[in-house]
Amino acid sequence: MKEKLDTVSATDRKMLIGLHLGNGYGSQSGAWRMPWVDRQQSVTVVIPMRSSTFQD
Amino acid sequence: MTTIAKDRRSALDRRIRLGGDQFPQRIGYLQQMIGIQLDPLRMNEPLSKAQLNTARPSRYDPRSDNALKIAKEGWTLRDILAHGVIDYHPVIVGPGIEAADHMQEWFEAGAADGFWISADVNSDGIDAFVDEVIPVLQERGLFHKDYEGKTLREHLGVPDQYGLDPRV
Numbered sequence: 143m144k145e146k147l148d149t150v151s152a153t154d155r156k157m158l159i160g161l162h163l164g165n166g167y168g169s170q171s172g173a174w175r176m177p178w179v180d181r182q183q184s185v186t187v188v189i190p191m192r193s194s195t196f197q198d
Numbered sequence: 199m200t201t202i203a204k205d206r207r208s209a210l211d212r213r214i215r216l217g218g219d220q221f222p223q224r225i226g227y228l229q230q231m232i233g234i235q236l237d238p239l240r241m242n243e244p245l246s247k248a249q250l251n252t253a254r255p256s257r258y259d260p261r262s263d264n265a266l267k268i269a270k271e272g273w274t275l276r277d278i279l280a281h282g283v284i285d286y287h288p289v290i291v292g293p294g295i296e297a298a299d300h301m302q303e304w305f306e307a308g309a310a311d312g313f314w315i316s317a318d319v320n321s322d323g324i325d326a327f328v329d330e331v332i333p334v335l336q337e338r339g340l341f342h343k344d345y346e347g348k349t350l351r352e353h354l355g356v357p358d359q360y361g362l363d364p365r366v
Contacts, residue, residue, distance in 0.1 A: 155311075156340065156341055156342050157301065157305050157311070157312050157313070157335060157340050157341050158311055158312025158313075159312055159313055159315060159332075159335075159341065160312065160313070160314045160315070161314070161315055161324065162314045162315060162316040163320065164316065164320075166320065167319065167320060167321075168316075168317055168318050168319035168320045168321075168323060169199050169316040169317065169318055170213070170216040170217055170318040170319065171216070171217055171220070172215070172216035172217050172219075173216060173318065173319040173320070176215075176216070176319055176321075178321065178322065179319060179321050180321065
């Protein structure tokens with residue numbers, strides 16, 4: 143989960159956006175069963191790391 | 199909670215694929231939210247005029263107004279549930295612009311300083327959000343285009359301090 147704190151004036155106020163990763167698969171209960179999802183996702187460290195660098 | 203797809207229909211179909219087998223159970227609660235009887239054997243039909251005229255949003259669940267509004271748009275019972283009317287958080291079902299509009303509205307009204315995004319399926323939902331929604335927010339001047347620093351520590355403005363002693 144990433145977020146950025148911004149202390150600028152009210153007119154230049156920017157939104158904070160954080161990412162909820164949850165169990166690693168997604169917020170919907172059927173997420174892990176989707177054919178394009180890797181079953182190992184929630185036990186593998188590599189895949190969550192990919193998710194957290196998406197803004198680079 | 200986002201399902202970003204090219205249009206409302208594809209997003210609804212995706213949500214049906216993800217959780218449609220649980221919809222018959224949810225009808226029980228939807229009934230209470232809008233105050234009318236619903237038939238699990240009629241998931242493919244929109245609610246009748248008579249049903250919609252009798253329906254009233256429940257005072258006890260703040261999601262009820264939205265649920266009834268979606269029902270009145272003429273969606274089938276299955277599609278009403280696919281809109282995520284009973285989900286715990288506001289649901290976006292459609293193209294990225296809908297998420298951007300919703301976030302902008304809440305942000306500018308002062309209802310929130312920001313949002314936690316919870317994608318329906320992380321492996322492609324996060325990319326969909328980043329590719330479709332973030333650029334719109336950036337264009338509208340609502341979201342930063344660049345980070346202030348190179349490290350997470352700098353982004354958060356956290357001082358270099360390891361432990362209780364501020365000298366370290």
